[in-house]
Amino acid sequence: MTKYIVRRLLQMIPVIIGATFILFVLVFALPGEPWQGRCGERPCPPAYVDAFKKEYNLDKPLLIQYGIYLGRLLRGDLGTNFYNNRVIDELAVRYPTTVTLALIAIAFAIVIGITAGLVAGINRGSFLDTLVTVSTLVVISVPVFVIGGLAQWSILKLKLTDIIPVTATQGTIGQLILPGLVLGSLSVAYVARLTRTNLVENLRADYVRTARAKGLSKSRVIGLHTLRNSLIPVITFIGYEIGSLMGGAIVTERIFNINGIGGFIFRSIEQRDGVSVVGAVTVLVLVYLVVNLIVDVLYGVLDPRISHD
Amino acid sequence: MAKTERTAEPAAPLAAGAPLLEVTDLQVEFRMREGVARAINGVSFTLEAGQTLAILGESGSGKSVTAQAIMGILDTPPGYVTGGRVLYRGADLLKMPERQRRLIRGSQIAMIFQDALSALNPVFPVGWQIAEMFRVHRGLGRTEALERAVQLMERVRIPAARERVKSYPHQFSGGMRQRIMIAMAIALDPVVLIADEPTTALDVTVQAQIMQLLQDLQDERQMGLILITHDLGVVADVAQRIAVMYAGRLVEEADVIDLYGRPCHPYTRGLLDSIPRLDQKGQTLSAIGGLPPNLLHIPAGCPFNPRCRWAQPLCRTGAPPALAEVGVNRRSACHFWPEVAAAAPAAGLASPAQSETAGSDPAVLQTLGAASADALGPDGAQDRLAASDSALAGEQGATAVAPQGPVAAGGPALAGPTPDGGSADESEGR
Numbered sequence: 093m094t095k096y097i098v099r100r101l102l103q104m105i106p107v108i109i110g111a112t113f114i115l116f117v118l119v120f121a122l123p124g125e126p127w128q129g130r131c132g133e134r135p136c137p138p139a140y141v142d143a144f145k146k147e148y149n150l151d152k153p154l155l156i157q158y159g160i161y162l163g164r165l166l167r168g169d170l171g172t173n174f175y176n177n178r179v180i181d182e183l184a185v186r187y188p189t190t191v192t193l194a195l196i197a198i199a200f201a202i203v204i205g206i207t208a209g210l211v212a213g214i215n216r217g218s219f220l221d222t223l224v225t226v227s228t229l230v231v232i233s234v235p236v237f238v239i240g241g242l243a244q245w246s247i248l249k250l251k252l253t254d255i256i257p258v259t260a261t262q263g264t265i266g267q268l269i270l271p272g273l274v275l276g277s278l279s280v281a282y283v284a285r286l287t288r289t290n291l292v293e294n295l296r297a298d299y300v301r302t303a304r305a306k307g308l309s310k311s312r313v314i315g316l317h318t319l320r321n322s323l324i325p326v327i328t329f330i331g332y333e334i335g336s337l338m339g340g341a342i343v344t345e346r347i348f349n350i351n352g353i354g355g356f357i358f359r360s361i362e363q364r365d366g367v368s369v370v371g372a373v374t375v376l377v378l379v380y381l382v383v384n385l386i387v388d389v390l391y392g393v394l395d396p397r398i399s400h401d
Numbered sequence: 402m403a404k405t406e407r408t409a410e411p412a413a414p415l416a417a418g419a420p421l422l423e424v425t426d427l428q429v430e431f432r433m434r435e436g437v438a439r440a441i442n443g444v445s446f447t448l449e450a451g452q453t454l455a456i457l458g459e460s461g462s463g464k465s466v467t468a469q470a471i472m473g474i475l476d477t478p479p480g481y482v483t484g485g486r487v488l489y490r491g492a493d494l495l496k497m498p499e500r501q502r503r504l505i506r507g508s509q510i511a512m513i514f515q516d517a518l519s520a521l522n523p524v525f526p527v528g529w530q531i532a533e534m535f536r537v538h539r540g541l542g543r544t545e546a547l548e549r550a551v552q553l554m555e556r557v558r559i560p561a562a563r564e565r566v567k568s569y570p571h572q573f574s575g576g577m578r579q580r581i582m583i584a585m586a587i588a589l590d591p592v593v594l595i596a597d598e599p600t601t602a603l604d605v606t607v608q609a610q611i612m613q614l615l616q617d618l619q620d621e622r623q624m625g626l627i628l629i630t631h632d633l634g635v636v637a638d639v640a641q642r643i644a645v646m647y648a649g650r651l652v653e654e655a656d657v658i659d660l661y662g663r664p665c666h667p668y669t670r671g672l673l674d675s676i677p678r679l680d681q682k683g684q685t686l687s688a689i690g691g692l693p694p695n696l697l698h699i700p701a702g703c704p705f706n707p708r709c710r711w712a713q714p715l716c717r718t719g720a721p722p723a724l725a726e727v728g729v730n731r732r733s734a735c736h737f738w739p740e741v742a743a744a745a746p747a748a749g750l751a752s753p754a755q756s757e758t759a760g761s762d763p764a765v766l767q768t769l770g771a772a773s774a775d776a777l778g779p780d781g782a783q784d785r786l787a788a789s790d791s792a793l794a795g796e797q798g799a800t801a802v803a804p805q806g807p808v809a810a811g812g813p814a815l816a817g818p819t820p821d822g823g824s825a826d827e828s829e830g831r
Contacts, residue, residue, distance in 0.1 A: 296476075297519065298514060298516065298519040298520045299519060299520055299521055299522040299523070301469075301474055301476075301514070301520070302514055302520045302521065302522070302582075302585075303522065304472075304474040304506075305472050305474050305506065305507060305511070305512040305514075306506075306507040306533065306534060306537070306585070307503045307504065307505070307506035307507030307508055307537070307538060308503075308507075308533070308537055309503065309537075312537070317522050317525075320522075320524050320525070321522070321523065321524055324524075394524070395523075395524060396523070396524060396526075396569040396571070397523055397524075397569070397571050
């Protein structure tokens with residue numbers, strides 16, 4: 093197991109290098125210049141442009157620039173962006189909000205998603221099953237901005253804004269509940285469907301029949317024998333969802349005016365702020381890789397048939 | 402009714418005369434979108450303590466469904482028990498509240514399944530799964546239950562049981578997994594053990610070991626064993642009685658040696674003919690033509706009639722022939738069973754061309770009875786039959802019995818229709 097983890101950690105190195113390099117090239121290839129609009133209504137004077145280029149090593153060839161960046165990255169320095177702010181500070185301000193939002197979304201996915209999936213799966217073919225199947229399908233097919241707008245509108249109409257705020261400018265937990273639900277709605281739907289499918293499938297499995305033949309109670313047959321097997325893929329899915337939600341949510345952040353990672357990256361791209369983009373995305377890639385590793389290790393623990401040796 | 406409260410001790414002796422398990426007119430149907438499939442249509446049999454009853458039939462004949470109905474583990478929906486009784490020591494399991502039935506299930510009537518890899522839970526250690534029986538039914542603590550699991554694993558001869566108790570099913574070989582299934586089933590000393598094709602998924606050498614283990618355990622604990630199989634070879638060695646199923650009905654029921662020596666139903670005959678035999682080397686292996694009927698549309702009359710070479714117009718209409726006494730302690734559901742019986746190894750028997758009235762001909766009955774008595778003789782195992790049968794045999798000619806001699810001598814596995822008489826019939830059969 094230790095060997096496996098070490099191997100996976102080592103595999104991250106080429107992934108990080110590859111990801112940063114591609115980002116670097118892409119940012120470089122973007123049309124437009126980072127000093128655009130810095131000099132008011134007129135184009136920047138050549139002297140300013142030269143100084144700007146010199147300061148950020150933009151006068152050097154791409155590979156050299158990348159080498160310099162990588163060297164800094166190895167020392168844990170994400171660089172300073174074109175607004176003279178350290179990227180790490182920019183992230184430190186926003187990342188807690190993004191993480192909180194992601195965790196709230198996942199909490200909804202776990203609580204509502206798994207419960208709905210179980211209810212539907214156990215009562216297959218019933219009204220509740222149809223309700224879950226249809227409503228999750230609706231959620232999956234409707235874009236997030238529609239769900240978000242609808243959620244805000246409903247809260248406003250019901251005059252519940254005091255209890256459930258419709259904006260999250262400060263990013264407190266209370267403010268993030270509604271955005272979390274909206275962001276998590278897709279995960280809720282997927283988790284519910286995945287739980288239901290796996291439960292239905294496992295309830296037909298031979299080992300469930302064995303469990304019944306052993307004279308176990310229905311709750312033990314379903315709650316222990318079937319569930320333990322059915323939830324393995326669900327837990328794995330939730331793990332990967334955490335990884336992707338940690339990357340911010342541009343649309344949800346926009347709708348609820350949340351100052352998170354997604355919006356930061358979006359603005360940085362607009363402003364041709366390459367250092368910020370590469371820095372932020374590098375961190376996201378790292379987070380995603382680590383979460384994936386944790387999920388894979390957990391998978392081996394949950395399912396004894398998976399061996400990491 | 403002697404429903405003794407069972408402890409961890411082996412089965413208490415039965416009250417005299419009470420059959421262990423008595424299934425009467427069991428009916429099971431599957432209600433599906435395409436219609437109602439009548440999977441079991443009036444199955445009846447009795448199982449005594451220490452007895453092995455084999456239920457034989459093709460896939461889809463209803464053997465496993467019968468077992469599941471007895472266990473009360475039918476998938477409902479779509480499966481429903483719509484009639485009949487399953488008396489366990491005189492108490493009807495089908496009328497019992499689920500709670501009460503659950504206490505019997507697993508602890509007094511246990512079941513072994515076909516494919517142990519899928520029948521064992523993949524995510525729990527095998528020791529845990531065996532120990533669960535003690536924990537749930539006996540309320541033992543974790544350590545004690547696991548200790549009992551180790552003992553059971555040793556009993557079913559799993560090497561290094563103590564080290565392997567924490568291993569998972571996929572870490573065992575097929576034979577070892579089936580031993581674990583068996584250990585789990587016998588954990589609480591059940592009085593009835595239902596083995597649903599326990600050796601089908603195993604290779605031949607392992608099959609023999611597993612069957613031996615089952616037999617040893619049965620002798621040791623005097624369990625009633627219901628052995629569900631499609632393998633006539635397995636049955637011959639182990640079972641005392643055979644019930645042959647076709648399209649959800651019993652078509653023939655007899656003691657093993659009677660059935661092998663002289664099948665009284667065309668389907669049984671077809672099954673026996675399709676066993677590869679050493680003395681038929683180089684000949685085309687006989688098979689039963691056609692397919693078992695779709696249970697949604699069981700043909701009128703005898704369900705076997707489309708595949709039967711004895712079929713007459715009578716077989717194609719009306720109700721299926723009832724399972725009727727055709728000899729001492731044997732029953733067949735065929736209008737023309739005398740012809741079928743006579744067409745078998747026939748040599749010394751009364752004319753093969755029996756008229757329809759032959760069913761009531763006492764000579765035939767007696768000849769059959771005599772044959773069975775004689776066939777059992779060398780084994781000397783089943784005195785209860787011998788007594789009544791030898792009485793019949795004494796009266797009616799020893800000559801009629803003579804041809805059966807080699808059958809008994811050759812052992813039940815090879816016993817069957819004689820090679821020459823059989824193959825000629827077989828070719829027309831299709």
